[in-house]
Amino acid sequence: MTSGTSAAKAITYLNKLKQTPLDEEANAFIRNNLNKSNEASTYTQAFSLLYQHYEEMLQQATIAAFGLNNFQAKKILYKKDRVRLFKKHGIDFNALAGAEAMNTLSLIVNASHYEGLVTEALVDKFPYWKEGFAMVQLDQAYKKLVPECLAHQQALLEAVMGTVQG
Numbered sequence: 560m561t562s563g564t565s566a567a568k569a570i571t572y573l574n575k576l577k578q579t580p581l582d583e584e585a586n587a588f589i590r591n592n593l594n595k596s597n598e599a600s601t602y603t604q605a606f607s608l609l610y611q612h613y614e615e616m617l618q619q620a621t622i623a624a625f626g627l628n629n630f631q632a633k634k635i636l637y638k639k640d641r642v643r644l645f646k647k648h649g650i651d652f653n654a655l656a657g658a659e660a661m662n663t664l665s666l667i668v669n670a671s672h673y674e675g676l677v678t679e680a681l682v683d684k685f686p687y688w689k690e691g692f693a694m695v696q697l698d699q700a701y702k703k704l705v706p707e708c709l710a711h712q713q714a715l716l717e718a719v720m721g722t723v724q725g
Contacts, residue, residue, distance in 0.1 A: 569723045585606070588601070605701060609705070610668045618635060663704060676692060
């Protein structure tokens with residue numbers, strides 16, 4: 560940030576992002592759609608909504624804090640570019656609280672977009688998942704991941720705010 564005014568605006572905006580929980584839309588979707596016959600599809604969609612909201616928050620936060628343009632903000636969605644950008648600003652993205660949970664969420668969303676089967680990368684994430692089989696107990700996976708994802712949201716925004724204030 561180049562001026563005190565733009566830094567103050569960025570901090571105000573980042574604080575607003577901190578007050579909007581990532582899981583708000585996903586939880587509402589679950590409340591409005593869940594029944595015994597569609598549990599798997601409801602949680603699959605909730606995972607997608609959660610990750611979509613994360614990507615939007617990540618883009619908005621990096622635009623506000625680092626002054627990214629739209630092209631740069633789109634690149635932030637690639638893990639390699641995200642890690643590089645945060646490192647440039649003195650933040651170890653992978654060391655942020657909940658970063659591993661976000662990676663797991665991404666793997667779940669990717670796997671569900673294809674065949675909905677547990678991939679090699681997901682085998683060790685939950686004890687009830689076996690490679691090549693359908694993802695089961697998605698409600699339990701969701702309940703385990705969401706608090707870690709919320710912790711990541713807060714840690715990421717705190718780190719970004721620290722660079723703006725720095």
